[in-house]
Amino acid sequence: MSWKKSLQEMPLHIMLIPGVILTLIFSYVPIAGIVIAFQNFKPAKGIFESKWIGFENFEYMLNMPNFTSILWNTVFIAVLKIIAGLIVPIVAALLLNEVASAFFKRTVQTIIYFPHFLSWVILGGILIDILSPSSGLVNQFLGLFGFEPTFFLGDDRWFPYTLVISDTWKHFGYGTIVYLAALTGIDQSLYEAAVVDGADRWKQTLHVTLPGMMPIITLMTVLSLGNVLNAGFEQVFNLYSPMVYSTGDIIDTFVYRIGLIDAQYGVATAVGLFKSVISFGLIVLSNKLASTYAGYRVF
Numbered sequence: 001m002s003w004k005k006s007l008q009e010m011p012l013h014i015m016l017i018p019g020v021i022l023t024l025i026f027s028y029v030p031i032a033g034i035v036i037a038f039q040n041f042k043p044a045k046g047i048f049e050s051k052w053i054g055f056e057n058f059e060y061m062l063n064m065p066n067f068t069s070i071l072w073n074t075v076f077i078a079v080l081k082i083i084a085g086l087i088v089p090i091v092a093a094l095l096l097n098e099v100a101s102a103f104f105k106r107t108v109q110t111i112i113y114f115p116h117f118l119s120w121v122i123l124g125g126i127l128i129d130i131l132s133p134s135s136g137l138v139n140q141f142l143g144l145f146g147f148e149p150t151f152f153l154g155d156d157r158w159f160p161y162t163l164v165i166s167d168t169w170k171h172f173g174y175g176t177i178v179y180l181a182a183l184t185g186i187d188q189s190l191y192e193a194a195v196v197d198g199a200d201r202w203k204q205t206l207h208v209t210l211p212g213m214m215p216i217i218t219l220m221t222v223l224s225l226g227n228v229l230n231a232g233f234e235q236v237f238n239l240y241s242p243m244v245y246s247t248g249d250i251i252d253t254f255v256y257r258i259g260l261i262d263a264q265y266g267v268a269t270a271v272g273l274f275k276s277v278i279s280f281g282l283i284v285l286s287n288k289l290a291s292t293y294a295g296y297r298v299f
Contacts (some may be wrong), residue, residue, distance in 0.1 A: 073231070085171060085224070088168050121234075124174035153241070190212070191204055219290055224287055255272050
């Protein structure tokens, strides 16, 4: 690279400095703290004087009676979120693609995209109101059809599905835009050829639109595998309660409770490290699958 070009790009490199510093401080420096997972950590003694206990924290973690259910809750909720997060945006994009009015299409895109920018603190308050068993809009609507009021956020049978539906509602607008962008890349001559062959709109969708979207669908599916153990701390933390711990407690909220509330720092770090190692393996696997089936590589 010539000095002239380097000088021209210098402002761009300077703009990177704050991001690099923040990444080092909040993403790499804390990695040193994983040694707590192998210690009987005492805050008064610090990392250097706390007793080393090897893998005892991991053995304690695996022998905890509720750890298996927490791991299952995490995987179950995350997998449902991934499935719903793929299907709903694809259907929404296909429906919007059939709309002729550009104004109506942009209005709908804006409305469904808006929840993506709201935090779970705000959305949590909205959900608590509209899902209330006594005065919530959802239960009042279901009551018109003769259904009994349901405590969606306090019933352990309904809580995981409430998480999945509310998460899909928040994020499907973003996914819809991605798939609408993929639709614009489909060769229009394929639709003209399909019309000449007598294909109606449904057959055009099956034989032209969906095959044309398949590369981005494959890519989004494969990349989502890395989030199997990320069921969403912020959402669950703002919506759950002890009444739904049996089906709603996930690894992240479990780490929060035993680490910051029960002060079992070593065990909490061991659980977090366990999740990180599994997630890293899934990310490597998803990158390999993305490279094989979609021709996309992250690293």
